Amino acid sequence: MRFDDHAHSYDQHAAPQRRFAEALAAFAPFHLGDRVLELGAGTGFLTNALLAQGASVEATDNSPAMVAIGKINAPTAVWSVRNAFTKIPPTPAIASSGLLHWAADPVAVLKDWHDALPKNGRLLLGVPCDPCLYELRDLMGEGPLRWRDETQWLQILSHARFEVKAHGVLESEEIYPSAIDLFRALHGSGVTGALRMSPGTLRALIRDYDRLHPKADGVVATWAWLLVDAVAL
Numbered sequence: 001m002r003f004d005d006h007a008h009s010y011d012q013h014a015a016p017q018r019r020f021a022e023a024l025a026a027f028a029p030f031h032l033g034d035r036v037l038e039l040g041a042g043t044g045f046l047t048n049a050l051l052a053q054g055a056s057v058e059a060t061d062n063s064p065a066m067v068a069i070g071k072i073n074a075p076t077a078v079w080s081v082r083n084a085f086t087k088i089p090p091t092p093a094i095a096s097s098g099l100l101h102w103a104a105d106p107v108a109v110l111k112d113w114h115d116a117l118p119k120n121g122r123l124l125l126g127v128p129c130d131p132c133l134y135e136l137r138d139l140m141g142e143g144p145l146r147w148r149d150e151t152q153w154l155q156i157l158s159h160a161r162f163e164v165k166a167h168g169v170l171e172s173e174e175i176y177p178s179a180i181d182l183f184r185a186l187h188g189s190g191v192t193g194a195l196r197m198s199p200g201t202l203r204a205l206i207r208d209y210d211r212l213h214p215k216a217d218g219v220v221a222t223w224a225w226l227l228v229d230a231v232a233l
């Protein structure tokens with residue numbers, strides 16, 4: 001992932017992430033005056049949805065470039081650079097969308113988040129899950145990221161001693177003019193790392209994708225996000 005390098009083009013290429021962040025906030029709203037620490041806030045999609053509910057948001061991200069843009073997009077949040085995968089300070093509630101799947105050991109990270117919360121402190125979590133982008137993964141093979149399904153994520157939350165109050169998987173079909181536009185969107189949003197294939201292999205992959213996943217007006221990619229409202233036990 002190269003979020004810091006692509007922070008300037010994230011908003012333009014992250015339409016699904018924006019919709020999932022807004023759906024997450026609507027799924028289990030905070031209330032006027034609630035204090036929330038947001039982790040991996042990016043450019044502020046979820047931040048703005050939480051602020052609109054009247055929450056007081058401390059928005060954090062480990063990318064300085066993302067934080068700089070977040071300060072412009074959501075100026076009433078308090079922004080800072082923070083690595084969410086190390087110990088975090090005590091907080092009454094945590095919110096995060098599109099971050100935890102990047103952790104090498106999500107149980108360990110969630111245990112740290114759990115320890116920062118009081119008993120019954122809230123965790124509002126959005127995380128991409130299987131079948132997200134399965135069309136692409138079927139063609140490319142699994143990358144460095146380990147994809148988990150709903151059941152696996154719920155087990156991880158349970159191991160980290162969170163009680164899930166409500167959850168659901170939101171799936172959407174995103175249409176791109178062609179597979180190359182899907183690649184451009186993923187690249188422009190910073191989610192791709194160094195290219196692991198030759199230009200020829202990439203061209204063949206794009207041709208295969210166009211052939212295998214056509215839809216009126218382009219090609220289709222499935223996106224899926226697990227939405228979780230949980231409390232620390």
Ligand SMILES: C[S@@+](CC[C@H](N)C(=O)[O-])C[C@H]1O[C@@H](n2cnc3c(N)ncnc32)[C@H](O)[C@@H]1O
Pocket residue numbers: 003004014017018021039040041042043044045046060061062063066082083084085096097098099102
């Ligand atoms: C897919 S973006 C999601 C951003 C935002 N939450 C949204 O919904 O649009 C993932 C974000 O997590 C941040 N990130 C990645 N690893 C992180 C870490 N260890 N600590 C804090 N933020 C991290 C990236 O910089 C990026 O802004």
